[in-house]
Amino acid sequence: MAEQETEQQQQQQLILIPLPAAGHLASMVELAKLLVHRHSTLVVSIPIITSPSTAAAVTRYTDSLVQTPRVNLLRLHNDDEDQSVPGAIFSMIQNQKPRVREAVSAQLAGSGARLAGFVLDMLCTSMVEVAEEFSVPSYVYFTSGAAFLGLWLHVQELHDNEGFEFSEFKETELASPGSSHSVPIKVIPSSFLNKEWTATVHGMARGMRRTQGILVNTVRELESYALESLSGGMNIPKVYPVGPILNLKGEESSKDEEAIEWLDQQPESSVVFLCFGSMGAFRGEQVKEIACALEGSGQRFLWSLRRPGEGGAWPSPTDYEDVREVLPEGFLDRTAEIGRVMGWAPQAVVLAHKSIGGFVSHCGWNSTLESVWFGVPMATWPMYAEQQFNAFLLVKELEIATEVRMDYRSESGEIVSAEELQRGIRSLMEDCSRKETMKEFRDRVRGALMDGGSSSSSIAEFVRDVSTHNM
Structure with a gap:
């Protein structure tokens, strides 16, 4: 009994608050699992904010991610916000402060652990006030890269100190301390x-x-220039590069088996994989251009093709019942020997396959890190959020990707031609120098999480800092 009481007294509670969106949720949950795995005295609780329309899907998703002792999910239901209104998700976070406060108080009362601090998603920083009410430090978990963090803080500093507005900016480029270009x-x-x-x-x-600090899902060996620029000036809290934080196991279903079996039969590094994330989908005209590009390239391919969602501000794509309804007539028959079209794809599982030689990607940061982890070179086709900046980083700064587009935006409705995509695919699959560079980054990134690696050391430093704050 005395040993149990001592162990309980030593336990420290961290509250992790994610944005209730797939990429942010997955990354935050993986961070929680990593923290408790590495440090036996930590207990992590994650308030999960849902709306009536998302509760069932978010519950299934988070339950599939969390099967870890000392990681607790706290369900917070939101009955007030209309998620069809752009920006509503941020007002929802703001309005959830009382419920988060109550849930944390109840969790602490039940656990007996010492509250050590809050870790807030980069888009949930309004919750810093809740941490202050509990008189504990707060930290940000930045789910994108260090160069983008530098850009964001730099733009805000220019705005506050010099009245900078993009709407009045006449130049075509902006110097950013996190980028060498x-x-x-x-x-x-x-x-x-x-x-x-x-x-x-x-x-x-x-x-x-x-x-008190910003945990960035990146690796020092990947973004050394950006991280160095963040280490001084701009009134920036301490930065902890803790990546790559990834869920590499993935989830396979019976629908995926045929595609994986087909990959098993292909030569090593011969297949180009096209996948555009949890929100990535194209309408009919663009689908036909992609199909023409694939057929014309002659490359082996695996294509994750999904139907655009309908309704709401961020409608989620769905799988087609029959992809023939949107593809050019006869496409599947003509490409049967060299390609496969599927719906939702277990991306990490596919990228890990030895037959994959290139990845046409929307450049979401999680997808970018997965591609680096498996050493698969990329072709950039960004869609929304900071993905255009990520594409610029990959092509110009890191030189591990070829460009289909760097500036494409899904809201524009613009069509990328078959010729443009075909050029990008051929460059992706034929450029040996990028493949070698990507393999070098793969080895460095994997080493970062090993004992003594840069990210492993940074995680340990964060735990020491948060454990000793205000003691």
Whole structure:
């Protein structure tokens, strides 16, 4: 009994607050699992905010991710917000503060662990006030890269100190301390360029500056230039590069078996994989251009093709009942020997396969890190959020990707031609130098999480800092 009491007294509770969106949720849950695995005195609780329309899907998703002792999910239901309104998710986070406060108080009362601090998703920095009410430090978990963090903080600093507005900016490029190249305005996130979003974007950056530290899902060996630029100036909290934080196991279903069996029969590094994330989908005209590009390239391919969602601000794509309804007539028959078309794909499982030689990607940060982890070179086709900036980083800064587009935005409705995509695919599959560079990064990134590696050491440093704060 005495030993149990001593162990309980030593336990420290961390509260992790994710944005209730697939990529952010998965990354935050994986961070929680890593922390408790590495440090036996930590207990992590994760308030999961859902709305009536998302509760069932989010519950299934998070339950599939969490089967880990000392990681607790706290279900918080939101009955007030209309998720069809753009920006509603951020007001929902703001309005959930009382429920988060109550859930944390109840969790602490039941566990007896000492509350050590809060870790907030990069888009949930308004919750810093809840941590302050509990008199504990707060930290940000930045689910994108260090170069983008540098850009975001730099833009906010320019706005607050010099009155900078993109709407009045006449240049085509902007110098950013996190990038060795000037950043083209065409790859700046749409939310940064839209004056209606200015208050929200800069408010989040100010919230980051109020915290004790920022955990970035990146690796020092991958973004050394950006991380060095963040180590001084701009009134930036301490930065902890803790990546890559990934769920590499993936989930396979019976529908995926045929595609995986087909991959088993292909030569090593011969297949190009096209997949555009949890929100990536194209309409009929663009689908036909992709099909023509694949057929014309002659490359082996595996294509994750999904139907665009309908209704709401961020409608989720769904699988086609029959992909023939959107593909050119006879396409599947003509390409039967060289390709496969599927719906939702277990991306990590596919990227890990030895037959995959290239990845046409939307450049979401999780997908980018998965591609680096498995050493698969990329072709960039960004869709939304900061993906255009990620594409710029991959092509120009790191030189591990070829460009289909760096500036494509899904809301534009623009069509990427078959010829343009075909050029990108051929460059992706034939450029040996990028393949070698990607393999070098793969080895460095994997080493970062090993004992004594840069990210492993950074995680340990974070735990020491949060454990000793205010003691």
